[in-house]
Amino acid sequence: MADIRIGTTIRSTPEQEDASAGPSPADRRMLAVALTATFMGSFDLFVVNVATEALRADLRASDAALELVVSGYAFAYAAGLITGGRLGDRFGYRRTFVAGMVAFTVTSLLCGLAQGAGELVVARMTQGLSAAVMVPQVLSLVTARFPAAHRGRATGWNGAVAGLGSIAGQLLGGVLLQADAFGLGWRAVFLVNVPVGVVASIAAWRMLPGQLSGPRRQFDVPGALGVTATLALLLVPLSLGRDEGWPLWTWLCLAATAPVAWATWRWQRTLRARGGEPVLNPALFRNRPYLTLVAGLGAFQLYFGAYMFTLALLLQAGLGASPLTAGAVFVPQAVTFTTGSLLSGRLTARHGVRWPVAGGALVVAGLALAATQLTVSAGTITPWALTPALLVNGLGNGLLMPPIIGAALSRVTPGTAGSASGMLNTAQQASSALGVALLGTLFFTVSGDGLHRAPAGLTAVCAVSVGLVAVAAALMWTAGRWGQRSG
Secondary structure, eight states: OOOOOTTTOOSOOTTTOOTTSOOOHHHHHHHHHHHHHHHHHHHHHHGGGGGHHHHHHHHOOOHHHHHHHHHHHHHHHHHHHHHHHHHHHHHOHHHHHHHHHHHHHHHHHHHHHOOSHHHHHHHHHHHHHHHHHHTHHHHHHHHHHSOHHHHHHHHHHHHHHHHHHHHHHHHHHHHHHHHTGGGOGGGHHHHTHHHHHHHHHHHHHHHSOSSOOOOOOOOOHHHHHHHHHHHHHHHHHHHHHHHHTOOHHHHHHHHHHHHHHHHHHHHHHHHHHTTOOOSSOGGGGGOHHHHHHHHHHHHHHHHHHHHHHHHHHIIIIITOOOHHHHHHHTHHHHHHHHHHHHHHHHHHHHHTTHHHHHHHHHHHHHHHHHHHHHHHTTTTOOGGGGHHHHHHHHHHHHHHHHHHHHHHHTTSOGGGHHHHHHHHHHHHHHHHHHHHHHHHHHHHHHHOGGGTTHHHHHHHHHHHHHHHHHHHHHHHHHHHHHHHHOO
């Protein structure tokens, strides 16, 4: 096999695809429709951040309930992603995408109609599971339909849309709360998904290809439950332990994580040896470049999820910004993130891993600039003073994150696209939830009661994040060197 640049070539035969051919107009329309799932899944990860105080007042939600409303979606999303990817492989990407989109629309309606905190928590977790069914199909469709040479641009669009969804969640959430359309209050942040989901479901059924999937085999229920249990045993105690005072059950759950993960992995290997189709494809664990890039994406998301979460807390609780102002502060970062994401595929295709690594350097520079600003002006800083740091940070994020995803998917075959994208998405969301739990604890500890020292708390988060981003860039570089030496 000829030398390749990582992020631009897939290990497939000439008969499987013509790498020199561009995507057809139908494939471009397919991508546009599929990206609605990427946007909606990302949007709902962040939109609740600006509605927590309204939920507390209207539903009399406790602190623990509010945390579950925010983190329950992320946990269910992360826990179901690998299973969602395997469902696409077995039942077809279009059918699975539409089923997930319909379920997401229905559960969004249930969130908007919830009459109590408990109902909302349950609806949010089922909404997260619905997102886990539809979102993995996006990258699966890209891997299966797009020529390898154009896959980087498609994943760049996926990264750009995911970034826009995260920013829009906070900005549009603030707008909806401020406008209080039809007197809906916080319910509007969920009900806005309903008309979008209906239109997207119809468009997906008409425009997505219907015959793309892997071989249909019996679904691995024990494996799916084992993966979910492993993530639950890790993420639930880390998310709730601090507020609960770290009772015994949190430590027992953490101690059980390793043996449950080991038992799940043994079952996966046994099932594969018997000719079955496990939810975790063992072949992916023998693919060093792919695993390296999954680890790099995990390191990046440990920083990104925590940074977005703690920055939103700083702006609202620490600096007294309204939800609308807090959301607006993220707009400059969204612009540069989108720009970087759209450039990343083309630059990586031409120059290899140098540009993504340069993106990592820009992220570090943005974090350092923010930390300096927070330290020097801690007592007088305004929300908009962080704009220069956010501009640099956003551009670096856009240059670094999509190439990691594109490079990872370039190292798998179309037959494993569903399981590979599911595993990649799971690493992304689970790492984001883990980052919020770990670096969020650091932020709250340094910030103190009432978040009176919130600038110092975010400075501490920035310091740890510099190391995480450096690790992500180093892993991208390492995998890129392996890719260029392969032959």
